[in-house]
Structures are given as structure tokens and as C-alpha cells.
Amino acid sequence: SKEHKLDFGDYTVGGDHYNYTYIDRKSENDFKGTLGTGYNRFRNELARARQFNSFLYIVIEQSLPQLIKNNNYLKSKKMKGASNLKFIFSGSRSNSELLIPNLLYYGQVLWNVDIQYYLDKYDMDTR
Numbered sequence: 001s002k003e004h005k006l007d008f009g010d011y012t013v014g015g016d017h018y019n020y021t022y023i024d025r026k027s028e029n030d031f032k033g034t035l036g037t038g039y040n041r042f043r044n045e046l047a048r049a050r051q052f053n054s055f056l057y058i059v060i061e062q063s064l065p066q067l068i069k070n071n072n073y074l075k076s077k078k079m080k081g082a083s084n085l086k087f088i089f090s091g092s093r094s095n096s097e098l099l100i101p102n103l104l105y106y107g108q109v110l111w112n113v114d115i116q117y118y119l120d121k122y123d124m125d126t127r
Contacts, residue, residue, distance in 0.1 A: 008045040009056055011100060019107030020054040023100050027093075028062040028070065046085055055084050055111045057103050059096050064089040088115050 006012060009022030024045075026034060034042045049056045060067070067089065088103075090096040103110060 007052075008049045008054070011104060013104045013107075017105070019104075020052070021104055021107035021111075022049060022054055022056045023059055023103060024056060025059050025096055025100065026061065028060065028067055031058070031060045031062070031067075032071070034058075046082060050084050053084075055086075055108070057115075058085065058087045059100060059103075060087060060089050061091070061093045061096050062089060063091040066091075086111075086115065088119070090119070 002014070004014075006022065009024045011023040011025070012018065012021065046056060062070075088099070090099055099115075103115070
């Protein structure tokens, strides 16, 4: 692996395996900050991904029920034009570490798949 500064996301694959898929991994606090004070920056990042015809997964290292439980008030934000974005609540960092390489490897094949549905419905703990 090599470290490079990306215009959006934290991870992608390069070379022959590049498939326009990017991952942005977030802890619960980082996720809340992104949709709070960092929301405008996040929208710009999403717009850059769209310019490059790329898809961005936001992998949150918390389950959605636990995130809701940890917060007294969650304000909804409208994501206009977010067809190149999916949020996935992995439940933990270790789950994210196992999930992210698969999302990058399968890339465009998974863009229209509801990954969260499978993780929740089939209790797919990736540990």
C-alpha cells in the first residue's frame, strides 16, 4: 500500500484495480461532526466525488441503533444529489477493517446493493 492525499475519502485502490470507489471511515464523533459543523465541507467533498464519477461509502464504526441511543437529538439533513453516496453502520472498528477491503475490491458491482440491509438482516458481524 502507498499513502497519497486524496481529494475525497480516506481509501481507494490504485493501478489495475482502480474502480472509482472510495471509502471514508468515521468514528461516531467524527460522523456527528461531519454532519454538524463540517457539513459544508462534506458536501464539497461529495461534489468532487461526483465530478470524478466516483462512489463514496461512509463507513461509520457504530451501529445505527447505538448511535441513536447515544444522542438525545439527531437532526436530519437533506442530501441533494447524493446518488454517489452510501452510509454503512459497521458497528465497530474491527468490522470496518474487514468490510472496507471488500467494498474497495468489488467496487462498482456493489454501488447499487444495499449493504446495510444484508449486514442487519443476516446479522453479518464481519468478525
